[in-house]
Amino acid sequence: MPVELINQHPQVDDSLLNHCRKTSLQIIRLCAIPLHHLNVVLTTDAAIAELNSHYRRKEGATNVLSFPFGDNEHTFLDSISPPILGDVVISFDRVVEEARHSGCTSEQRLDWLIVHGVLHLLGYDHERSEKDAKIMFDKEDELLSELKTNRRIVMPHLAVNVDHVATVRQARGIDEPDPVAAAAICELAGAKGIVVHLREDRRHIQDRDVRILRETVKTRLNLEMGAAKEIINFALEIKPDLVTLVPEKRQELTTEGGLDVVSQKKKLAKSIAKMDKGSIPVSLFIDPDSSQIKAAKEIGATFVELHTGRYADAENEALQFEEFEMIRTSVEEAHLLGLRVNAGHGLNYVNTAAIAALDPIEELSIGHAIISRAVFSGLDLAVRDMCAIVENTTYY
Numbered sequence: 001m002p003v004e005l006i007n008q009h010p011q012v013d014d015s016l017l018n019h020c021r022k023t024s025l026q027i028i029r030l031c032a033i034p035l036h037h038l039n040v041v042l043t044t045d046a047a048i049a050e051l052n053s054h055y056r057r058k059e060g061a062t063n064v065l066s067f068p069f070g071d072n073e074h075t076f077l078d079s080i081s082p083p084i085l086g087d088v089v090i091s092f093d094r095v096v097e098e099a100r101h102s103g104c105t106s107e108q109r110l111d112w113l114i115v116h117g118v119l120h121l122l123g124y125d126h127e128r129s130e131k132d133a134k135i136m137f138d139k140e141d142e143l144l145s146e147l148k149t150n151r152r153i154v155m156p157h158l159a160v161n162v163d164h165v166a167t168v169r170q171a172r173g174i175d176e177p178d179p180v181a182a183a184a185i186c187e188l189a190g191a192k193g194i195v196v197h198l199r200e201d202r203r204h205i206q207d208r209d210v211r212i213l214r215e216t217v218k219t220r221l222n223l224e225m226g227a228a229k230e231i232i233n234f235a236l237e238i239k240p241d242l243v244t245l246v247p248e249k250r251q252e253l254t255t256e257g258g259l260d261v262v263s264q265k266k267k268l269a270k271s272i273a274k275m276d277k278g279s280i281p282v283s284l285f286i287d288p289d290s291s292q293i294k295a296a297k298e299i300g301a302t303f304v305e306l307h308t309g310r311y312a313d314a315e316n317e318a319l320q321f322e323e324f325e326m327i328r329t330s331v332e333e334a335h336l337l338g339l340r341v342n343a344g345h346g347l348n349y350v351n352t353a354a355i356a357a358l359d360p361i362e363e364l365s366i367g368h369a370i371i372s373r374a375v376f377s378g379l380d381l382a383v384r385d386m387c388a389i390v391e392n393t394t395y396y
């Protein structure tokens with residue numbers, strides 16, 4: 001987990017913790033720090049005073065202390081993956097007090113202290129000399145002004161999966177409803193992408209659909225597919241804007257789990273290389289799992305699409321929160337490795353907002369919930385309502 005927040009202060013709530021996480025991730029990105037683990041501890045005056053006395057032989061509370069990893073007897077642990085940058089310990093009592101004195105918000109004061117603490121971890125030191133102080137304070141100003149203008153890395157957008165329109169058509173074996181017409185309505189209603197899954201058994205989307213969609217889609221066409229030779233050749237001919245590789249089993253009702261990239265590196269790397277020759281970026285649909293993310297990066301994927309199915313299907317709030325945390329940390333890890341991040345499966349009008357809020361998720365691929373609602377309220381309204389949820393993300 002790139003950023004671990006440890007809250008030891010009774011007044012620090014979830015919204016402040018989210019703010020700290022966001023700031024920490026932004027700083028890691030702005031400083032171009034390669035994948036590292038950073039601990040941020042929010043504590044009390046009493047606790048920080050103890051640390052100050054024990055490690056710095058100074059009496060009383062201070063606002064922030066930095067403990068770079070590798071600075072002590074634990075250097076042998078530097079080889080652990082991901083390596084640890086260190087700990088930034090902040091007294092939230094000082095934050096409140098200093099915010100009141102300087103007329104700013106607690107969030108603004110926290111930003112400054114996190115920036116200050118991380119810069120110390122990176123070797124900046126304002127106590128070393130006047131010259132060093134200027135270098136550190138200039139860097140602080142630069143990062144703080146970037147933070148102000150740069151709160152979210154990427155704005156998320158909705159891509160509608162129109163497979164289920166084709167499922168209704170295939171049930172009758174006639175030519176309506178047409179997923180091509182559905183795609184046009186989705187785009188007019190604000191969707192920024194269209195997704196179709198061309199299955200080997202052609203149970204819903206047909207070759208004809210993809211060919212016409214390639215001509216008519218005005219936004220971006222994301223072609224989901226298994227890594228089978230015949231479908232790969234079809235994709236190379238059609239040239240979608242993105243290919244999302246998914247596992248495909250003939251008996252399944254829908255895609256059941258993420259790709260096991262770790263055990264199929266060779267095969268998937270080959271597929272990615274072929275797409276690369278056709279200038280088609282590839283996304284791998286994977287479970288939110290660190291080893292799968294690393295494997296996706298190793299074999300040259302441009303995107304990962306994180307499988308949100310277990311989060312969507314969780315039987316109670318506690319399980320859903322666990323799944324959400326896995327998705328959240330996976331988004332961070334993938335981003336820090338340089339992968340772009342999409343997400344999807346099982347998302348609906350209730351559970352999408354929290355996922356859309358995870359920066360820097362780019363595309364949410366949603367099908368069943370939208371087409372189901374469209375049966376009652378019409379496709380235009382169903383897409384508009386989901387666009388509002390995806391795009392009005394203020395949480396992060």
Ligand code: PXP
Binds near residue numbers: 224255347
């Ligand atoms: N992403 C992938 C890779 C999928 O296979 C699917 C289902 O086709 C979706 C997203 C959309 O899932 P849902 O229909 O549950 O919204």
